[in-house]
Amino acid sequence: MPSSSATSQRLTDRKRRAIIEAAIEEFRLSGYETTSMDRIAARAAVSKRTVYNHFPSKEVLFAQILHHLWQAIAGGEEVVYRHDRPLREQLLELIAQKFRLLNDEAFVSLARVAIAAGIHSPERAQQMVERMGEREEGLTVWIRAAAAAGRLNTKDPVFASHQLQGLIKGFAFWPQITLAQPPLDAAAQKQVAESAVDMFLAYYA
Amino acid sequence: MPSSSATSQRLTDRKRRAIIEAAIEEFRLSGYETTSMDRIAARAAVSKRTVYNHFPSKEVLFAQILHHLWQAIAGGEEVVYRHDRPLREQLLELIAQKFRLLNDEAFVSLARVAIAAGIHSPERAQQMVERMGEREEGLTVWIRAAAAAGRLNTKDPVFASHQLQGLIKGFAFWPQITLAQPPLDAAAQKQVAESAVDMFLAYYA
DNA sequence: CCGGATGTACACCGAGCAGTGTACTTTATC
DNA sequence: GATAAAGTACACTGCTCGGTGTACATCCGG
Numbered sequence: 001m002p003s004s005s006a007t008s009q010r011l012t013d014r015k016r017r018a019i020i021e022a023a024i025e026e027f028r029l030s031g032y033e034t035t036s037m038d039r040i041a042a043r044a045a046v047s048k049r050t051v052y053n054h055f056p057s058k059e060v061l062f063a064q065i066l067h068h069l070w071q072a073i074a075g076g077e078e079v080v081y082r083h084d085r086p087l088r089e090q091l092l093e094l095i096a097q098k099f100r101l102l103n104d105e106a107f108v109s110l111a112r113v114a115i116a117a118g119i120h121s122p123e124r125a126q127q128m129v130e131r132m133g134e135r136e137e138g139l140t141v142w143i144r145a146a147a148a149a150g151r152l153n154t155k156d157p158v159f160a161s162h163q164l165q166g167l168i169k170g171f172a173f174w175p176q177i178t179l180a181q182p183p184l185d186a187a188a189q190k191q192v193a194e195s196a197v198d199m200f201l202a203y204y205a
Numbered sequence: 206m207p208s209s210s211a212t213s214q215r216l217t218d219r220k221r222r223a224i225i226e227a228a229i230e231e232f233r234l235s236g237y238e239t240t241s242m243d244r245i246a247a248r249a250a251v252s253k254r255t256v257y258n259h260f261p262s263k264e265v266l267f268a269q270i271l272h273h274l275w276q277a278i279a280g281g282e283e284v285v286y287r288h289d290r291p292l293r294e295q296l297l298e299l300i301a302q303k304f305r306l307l308n309d310e311a312f313v314s315l316a317r318v319a320i321a322a323g324i325h326s327p328e329r330a331q332q333m334v335e336r337m338g339e340r341e342e343g344l345t346v347w348i349r350a351a352a353a354a355g356r357l358n359t360k361d362p363v364f365a366s367h368q369l370q371g372l373i374k375g376f377a378f379w380p381q382i383t384l385a386q387p388p389l390d391a392a393a394q395k396q397v398a399e400s401a402v403d404m405f406l407a408y409y410a
Numbered sequence: 411c412c413g414g415a416t417g418t419a420c421a422c423c424g425a426g427c428a429g430t431g432t433a434c435t436t437t438a439t440c
Numbered sequence: 441g442a443t444a445a446a447g448t449a450c451a452c453t454g455c456t457c458g459g460t461g462t463a464c465a466t467c468c469g470g
Binding site: 033034170178198200 | 239321323331367368370371374375376383407
Binding site: 010011012036037038048049052056057058 | 456457458459460461466467468
């Protein structure tokens with residue numbers, strides 16, 4: 001009676017999960033083009049036919065993977081602008097939030113696969129990065145609010161937001177994506193975050 | 206008597222050039238994996254056998270392409286630190302130099318192909334980006350000199366250099382690489398450069 | 411314990427690809 | 441104009457891949 005397991009449920013669900021997990025792993029390791037359905041089936045310990053019974057094509061499977069990984073990230077509490085608290089404190093909180101995302105292995109996997117696959121598929125790349133853009137809105141919104149409250153001196157919150165993010169991503173995103181470097185340790189994160197915020201405020205505050 | 210042409214020289218050289226140009230185009234369009242030697246041969250208007258007479262394998266051809274593109278970039282005059290000139294002026298010159306590289310289509314092509322191909326080939330990626338790192342030394346050296354002269358307040362020139370580059374690349378490199386966006390126009394370049402330098406100096410000067 | 415759903419093993423198709431071997435033609439040089 | 445070097449057309453090998461069809465085994469709810 002396998003119904004007792006809380007995680008597994010029906011066989012068909014377990015198989016499906018195994019396929020998705022194997023596919024994530026393979027796509028992450030080898031990218032879209034060089035990953036074969038046979039390898040995915042083998043890693044999932046599943047018949048190739050079963051893979052095709054669940055997913056009609058490699059393309060669809062890949063899309064589902066992207067969707068699946070996207071779900072895994074979903075959680076994201078906003079930091080709203082507060083007039084009664086120091087800018088530095090609030091910005092550091094915003095950055096810390098960003099670091100939580102950047103340290104999330106699921107996010108990095110998603111980004112790597114998406115960028116690797118999308119680099120020669122403009123429409124998919126466009127779509128993915130637009131979605132990621134939504135994540136970054138939080139910071140822009142905060143900057144706009146602070147500027148409206150007269151505490152930041154910028155006419156272009158989007159630009160300023162990109163600048164601050166550039167100060168972070170140059171250390172904590174692009175090297176990890178393009179060079180598979182490990183995430184920054186706590187000390188490095190602190191240095192990057194504080195230095196970025198201080199530089200940002202030195203200019204805009 | 207085709208010897209009259211200044212650019213073409215011997216037939217074998219013309220053929221070789223055609224192959225390289227076609228290969229660059231194809232690799233840039235489709236990446237390493239999905240580009241076939243047949244397509245390269247077709248685009249070069251050359252027999253497939255001729256391709257293999259010039260280059261023993263796809264792998265070698267690809268390596269030559271990378272080398273070839275690297276050569277095409279080579280030129281790069283250094284800006285040395287001058288104690289008698291304003292920091293802002295010198296930094297803007299440094300950034301302008303970086304923009305010349307970022308606007309160079311050959312460089313962007315190289316970077317895209319290399320990153321796309323290298324994203325799942327750690328050793329090649331490592332090698333490429335180390336080479337690119339050499340290019341960036343100029344800025345770091347300048348910052349170190351300025352700090353030694355007591356005009357910049359940093360203990361970590363490499364870190365500071367990465368920060369300044371983050372402020373540039375977030376606008377003028379990564380979007381172009383990962384999203385195939387067009388290079389920044391002159392006005393945008395000016396805004397990005399001046400804002401970056403001013404922010405940098407507001408913090409470190 | 412029955413029966414439909416699901417999974418499996420395996421053979422297979424058609425296509426594309428890297429790379430080779432060969433017989434022949436073109437090019438350029440002396 | 442002979443001759444060696446270079447290019448070409450083309451057939452072919454061996455391999456991988458995405459995807460399918462099928463006959464048979466296994467699972468699991470009623």
